[in-house]
Amino acid sequence: MVFLQKMLDFYRDREYFASLVxxxxxxxxxxxxxxxxxxxxxxxxxxxxxxxxxxxxxxGQIFFLVNLxxxxxxxxxxxxxxxxxxxxxxxxxxxxxxxxxKLGLVGSGIFWALAIFAPQxxxxxxxxxxxxxxxxxxxxxIFGWSYPFFAVTFAYAFVLRSTGNVRLPMAVTIFxxxxxxxLAYGLIFGNFGMPKMGVAGAAWAGxxxxxxxxxxxxxxxxxxxxxxxxxxxxxxxxxxPKFAAAVMVPVLPVIxxxxxxxxxxxxxxxxxxxxxxxxxxxxxxxxxxxxxxxxAFIGLGNATAILVGNLIGKGDxxxxxxxxxxxxxxxxxxxxxxxxxxxxFADGIFNLYNVSPNVIESARALLLIMAAAIWLRxxxxxIIVGILRAGGDTRFSLALDGLVIWIVGVPxxxxxxxxxxxxxxxxxxxxxxxxxxxxxxxxxxxxSRKWINNLAQAIT
Numbered sequence: 001m002v003f004l005q006k007m008l009d010f011y012r013d014r015e016y017f018a019s020l021v022x023x024x025x026x027x028x029x030x031x032x033x034x035x036x037x038x039x040x041x042x043x044x045x046x047x048x049x050x051x052x053x054x055x056x057x058x059x060g061q062i063f064f065l066v067n068l069x070x071x072x073x074x075x076x077x078x079x080x081x082x083x084x085x086x087x088x089x090x091x092x093x094x095x096x097x098x099x100x101x102k103l104g105l106v107g108s109g110i111f112w113a114l115a116i117f118a119p120q121x122x123x124x125x126x127x128x129x130x131x132x133x134x135x136x137x138x139x140x141x142i143f144g145w146s147y148p149f150f151a152v153t154f155a156y157a158f159v160l161r162s163t164g165n166v167r168l169p170m171a172v173t174i175f176x177x178x179x180x181x182x183l184a185y186g187l188i189f190g191n192f193g194m195p196k197m198g199v200a201g202a203a204w205a206g207x208x209x210x211x212x213x214x215x216x217x218x219x220x221x222x223x224x225x226x227x228x229x230x231x232x233x234x235x236x237x238x239x240x241p242k243f244a245a246a247v248m249v250p251v252l253p254v255i256x257x258x259x260x261x262x263x264x265x266x267x268x269x270x271x272x273x274x275x276x277x278x279x280x281x282x283x284x285x286x287x288x289x290x291x292x293x294x295x296a297f298i299g300l301g302n303a304t305a306i307l308v309g310n311l312i313g314k315g316d317x318x319x320x321x322x323x324x325x326x327x328x329x330x331x332x333x334x335x336x337x338x339x340x341x342x343x344x345f346a347d348g349i350f351n352l353y354n355v356s357p358n359v360i361e362s363a364r365a366l367l368l369i370m371a372a373a374i375w376l377r378x379x380x381x382x383i384i385v386g387i388l389r390a391g392g393d394t395r396f397s398l399a400l401d402g403l404v405i406w407i408v409g410v411p412x413x414x415x416x417x418x419x420x421x422x423x424x425x426x427x428x429x430x431x432x433x434x435x436x437x438x439x440x441x442x443x444x445x446x447x448s449r450k451w452i453n454n455l456a457q458a459i460t
Contacts, residue, residue, distance in 0.1 A: 016307075016322075016323055016326060019303075019307055020300070020303050020304075020307065020327070022164075022166075023161075023164065023166050023299075023302075023303035023306055023307065024299035024300050024302070024303035025299065026166040026167050026169075026170040026299075027161065027166055027170070027298060027299040027302050027303060028295050028296050028298065028299025028300070029170055029174075029299075030166075030169065030170040030173050030174065031294070031295035031298040031299060032292070032295040033173070033174045033177055033178075040181055041180070041181065041184055041202065042057075042284060042285070042288040043288075043352045043353065044184055044185065044188050044189070044202070045188070045199070045202060046285070046352070046353040046354055046355060047189075047354050048188070048198060048199070048354075049354065049355075050277060050278065050281045050355050050356065050359065051129075051131050051132055051135065051277070052135060052198065052199055053281050053284055053353075053355070054127070054129070054132050054273070054277050054280050054281050054284070055131075055132045055133075055134075055135035055136040055139065055199060056135075056136070056139055056199060056202060057269075057280060057281070057283075057284035057287075058123055058126045058127060058132065058136050058269070058273065058280070059119075059123065059136040059137075059139040059140050059143070061126065061266045061269055062111060062114065062115055062122055062140060062144075063143070063147075064262065064265070064266060065111060065262050065263070065266060066107075066108055066111045066147050066150065066151075067150075067262075068258045068259070068261065068262030068265075069107045069108070069111075069255065069258055069259060069262065070104050070107065070108065070150070070151055070154040070155075071154075071258055072254045072255040072256075072257060072258025072259065073100055073103045073104050073107060073154075073155070073251070073254075073255055073258075074100060074104070074154050074155060074157070074158035075158065075254060075258075075305070075385065075389060076100075076250070076251035076252075076254035076255060076389075076394070077096050077097065077099070077100035077155070077158060077159065077162075077247075077251065078158045078159070078161065078162040078305065078306075078309070079250065079251070079254070079305075079309060079389055079390065079392055079394075079455055080092075080093075080096045080247060080251075080455050080456070081093045081096050081097070081158075081159050081162040081163065082162040082163075082305065082306050082309025082310055082313065082390065083309050083310070083312055083313030083454065083455050083456040084096070084313060084456050085162060085163045085164070085228070085310060085313065086309065086310035086311065086312070086313025086314045086456070087313045087314070087456045089456065090228045093159065093163065093228050093229075094228070094229070094230075094231035094232070094235040095231075095235055095238070095240070095243060096159070096247060097155060097156070097159045097229060097231045097235065097236075098231055098235040098236040098237070098238060099243075099244055099247055099248075100155045100158070100159070101151075101152065101155045101236055102236075102239075103255075104151035104152070104154060104155050105148055105151050105152070107151065107255075108147040108148050108150065108151035109147075109148060111144070111147055112144050112145070112147045112148060114144075115140040115141065115143070115144025115147070116140075116141060116144045116145070119136070119137035119140035119141055119144070120133050120134075120137045122140070123136045123137060123140075125270055126266075126269060126270045126273045126274075126280075127270075127273045127274070127277070127280070129277055132277065135199050138199060138200055138203070139199050139200070139202065139203045140203075141203075142200060142203035142204055142207055143203040143206050143207055145207055146206060146207045146210035146211065149210050149211050149213070149214040150210050150213075150214070152214050152217070152218070153172070153210070153213050153214045153217045156169075156217050156218070156221055156229050157169035157172075157173075157217070159228070159229045160221070160229050161302065161306060162305075162306055162309065163228045163229070164306065165227075165228075165229075168217075168220055168221070169217075171220075172213055172216050172217045172220065173213070175212075175213070175216060176209045176210065176212060176213030176216070177209065179208070179209045179212065180205050180206055180208075180209035180210075181205075182205075183201075183204070183205035183208055183209065184201065184202050184205035184206075186201075186205075187200075187201025187202070187204055187205050188201040188202055188205075189201075246458050250392050250394045250453075250455060251394070253394035253395050253397065253398040254389060254394050254397070254398075256398055256402060257394070257397055257398040257401050257402035258402075259402070260398075260401075260402035260403065260405070260406065261401050261402050261405055264402075264405035264406055264409060264410055264434075265405075267410050268409070268410065268413055268431050269283065271410075271413050271414055271417045271418075271427060272417075272424055272427065272428070274417065274418075275417055275423070275424045275427060276424075278356065278358050278359045278362065279362065279423075279424035281355055281359045282359050282360075282362035282363040282366055282424065283366065283424065283428070285350070285353060285355075285359070285363045286363050286366040286367050286370055289342065289346050289349060289367060289370075290370050290374075293338050293339075293341075293342050293346075293370075293371075293374060294374070294377075294378070296334055296338065297331060297334065297335065297338075297377075297378040297381055297382070298381070300327060300330060300331055300334065300382060300386070301327075301331070301378075301381045301382045301385045301386040302385065302386070303327075303386075304323065304324065304327040304382055304385075304386030304387065304390070305385055305386045305387075305389060305390040306390075307323050307327075308320045308323055308324050308386065308387060308390040308391065309390040309391075311323060312390065312391060312392075312452060312453075312454055312455075312456075313454070313455075313456045315454070317452050320390075320391070320452065321449065321452070324386070324387045324390075324446065325446075327382050327386055327387075328379065328382050328383065328387070328446070331378045331379050331381070331382040332375055332378070332379050334375075334378065335374050335375025335376070335377070335378035335379060336375045338371075338374055338375075338378075339371040339372060339373075339374045339375055340371075342367065342370070342371040342374070343367075343368065343371045346367055346371075350363060350364065362423070362424060362425065365425040366424070366425055366428055369425065369428055369429055369432070370428075373432050373435060376432075376435045376436065376439055377435055379439055379442075380401075380435055380438045380439055380442060383438075383439075383442035383443070383445075383446060384397050384400060384401050384438070384442065387446060387451065388400070388442070388445065388446075388451045391451040391452045391453055392451075392452075392453035392454075392455045393445070393450070393451035393452075393453065396445055396450075396451065400438055400441055400442055400445070401438065404434055404437050404438050404441075405434050408433055408434045408437050409430075409431045409432075409433060409434030410431075412430040412431070412433055413427050413428075413430050413431040415430070416430040
């Protein structure tokens with residue numbers, strides 16, 4: 001009873017919950033719409049067949065890498081902008097945004113070149129299936145043009161979120177993804193008087209939606225000059241070596257972290273794909289469900305990063321630690337509940353796919369493993385993204401998130417697939433050993449309190 005009372009007292013903070021809901025709910029809503037419409041897109045592609053589903057899924061791995069690199073840049077910048085917002089320093093927020101834009105355009109430009117000029121070489125990393133490579137290359141040559149536009153949208157969205165304006169990025173993203181779904185339905189199947197283009201139609205739908213998303217974001221941001229994200233051309237194009245160095249010292253480990261982690265995830269998918277086309281099709285089906293189930297954790301993790309960063313910027317370290325601890329406990333509880341809901345309700349989704357019974361059976365087994373482990377992944381997200389990065393502890397985060405996947409997860413998954421020749425379900429299970437390792441060391445770092453650093457003081 002004493003322990004229970006202490007727990008209730010720990011969570012009896014209306015201001016914490018009000019702030020958390022105000023920030024987390026729009027982010028979670030945005031993630032829910034993204035995941036729901038992504039699932040709709042996967043279902044639509046799945047109606048074309050297993051080869052098409054595998055091709056678009058593997059082509060999507062290139063965009064996944066773009067997304068993760070931009071996430072590294074954006075979340076690295078947001079470490080500063082959240083603390084600067086807590087301090088009320090708008091000019092430096094805009095300077096950080098300008099640096100984030102430049103880095104994002106360079107990073108996305110590399111993958112744009114890969115998608116446009118060498119798509120088949122990129123896809124052969126994942127599979128030797130000629131039909132899958134050909135279809136995936138057709139998709140990339142079109143959709144690859146969206147990467148720079150997405151980089152611009154991403155940079156502004158992260159700065160807006162870190163200053164507490166979470167509704168604008170949510171509204172812009174919902175518009176873009178709704179448009180993407182509408183166009184995909186028309187262009188894939190030839191509905192609404194549009195040409196029937198199959199996989200190419202999905203690519204065109206994505207490109208058009210991303211371009212319009214970027215334009216809408218810029219219009220909405222610059223409609224009000226007092227918006228902290230309304231950086232001038234000077235802020236965007238100016239390059240101050242001293243300022244850039246001060247920002248990049250903690251940001252570079254975040255970018256390296258996301259690059260290493262995303263390469264690890266895409267290596268997992270390459271391993272799954274080499275188990276077989278049916279295996280990667282099953283992984284893609286479960287991946288869409290997983291994204292949908294993970295939306296609440298994304299909202300809570302990002303909201304924690306903003307709140308903790310704001311408090312550190314204000315100089316209130318003790319309250320930052322309390323907020324971080326509350327969020328970690330909530331994330332674990334939510335993970336357990338969501339895992340149970342996935343097991344109870346997700347099975348009916350499999351009937352929407354036009355794939356073989358073998359794929360469905362494999363996906364069903366993978367889903368059970370994913371649901372049982374989702375609380376662990378949710379906890380790691382709030383530890384790494386919501387706590388350690390918010391405190392500027394980026395070097396430890398790099399070791400925890402960017403290296404453990406290569407030291408533990410990838411070798412064990414490769415061993416299971418290529419040496420032991422286990423089925424994809426057991427390969428996936430071996431990959432999850434990475435999450436157990438991260439959770440143990442992440443908890444240790446959190447309780448050590450060594451993760452708290454005031455980044456705002458370093459550039460002002």
